[in-house]
Amino acid sequence: GAVVSQHPSWVICKSGTSVKIECRSLDFQATTMFWYRQFPKQSLMLMATSNEGSKATYEQGVEKDKFLINHASLTLSTLTVTSAHPEDSSFYICSANTPSGGLLYNEQFFGPGTRLTVL
Amino acid sequence: DQQVKQNSPSLRVQEGRISILNCDYTNSMFDYFLWYKKYPAEGPTFLISISSIKDKNEDGRFTVFLNKSAKHLSLHIVPSQPGDSAVYFCAASAQGAQKLVFGQGTRLTINP
Numbered sequence: 001g002a003v004v005s006q007h008p009s010w011v012i013c014k015s016g017t018s019v020k021i022e023c024r025s026l027d028f029q030a031t032t033m034f035w036y037r038q039f040p041k042q043s044l045m046l047m048a049t050s051n052e053g054s055k056a057t058y059e060q061g062v063e064k065d066k067f068l069i070n071h072a073s074l075t076l077s078t079l080t081v082t083s084a085h086p087e088d089s090s091f092y093i094c095s096a097n098t099p100s101g102g103l104l105y106n107e108q109f110f111g112p113g114t115r116l117t118v119l
Numbered sequence: 120d121q122q123v124k125q126n127s128p129s130l131r132v133q134e135g136r137i138s139i140l141n142c143d144y145t146n147s148m149f150d151y152f153l154w155y156k157k158y159p160a161e162g163p164t165f166l167i168s169i170s171s172i173k174d175k176n177e178d179g180r181f182t183v184f185l186n187k188s189a190k191h192l193s194l195h196i197v198p199s200q201p202g203d204s205a206v207y208f209c210a211a212s213a214q215g216a217q218k219l220v221f222g223q224g225t226r227l228t229i230n231p
Binding site for chain 2: 004006032034041042043044045046049091093095097107108109110111112113115
């Protein structure tokens with residue numbers, strides 16, 4: 001259980017184009033999803049928290065107009081990188097929260113990631 | 120401000136021996152800690168967690184120890200196996216907060 005998928009797994013695009021990445025919870029409903037990016041040999045940096053049916057909460061320094069997040073259903077969140085530039089090239093990972101059966105804390109389960117390369 | 124720190128970027132251990140990965144944190148509001156394992160070009164997979172009401176949690180070959188006074192936790196893997204070679208991230212969260220704060224990761228290599 002608690003499987004999260006991402007699509008596509010990798011994408012190469014030209015500078016100035018927009019790229020959409022999908023994150024799906026396959027066997028559970030996720031009221032909250034998270035988007036991270038990871039640069040080579042660095043930690044996962046939280047970009048935004050996505051709540052179903054409401055606006056995403058962005059971390060400090062993350063441009064909300066550049067990284068558009070939509071959480072339209074309990075199983076799908078999308079991240080759109082608008083007007084992508086080479087510096088946006090990174091590994092983007094989503095995760096979804098699943099309540100731990102009445103316990104106080106939620107577990108996050110991660111998708112396999114999407115490698116974005118902007119030429 | 121790095122609230123969760125893994126000061127060892129890499130660690131090499133002989134197969135069959137114990138692997139000890141360390142993690143320090145600075146935010147005293149953190150009360151739940153997790154370890155994730157990550158292979159290249161894949162998302163992290165959850166390994167084990169511990170809440171601040173405990174000082175030890177064990178799951179098979181994996182044991183996490185928490186020293187709240189030192190704001191330090193460690194992951195013990197014993198015996199280490201070649202398949203354990205990966206990058207290990209520790210993460211922390213504060214009660215009531217959903218988001219996780221990750222350390223920089225430690226690359227563990229198990230030598231056959």
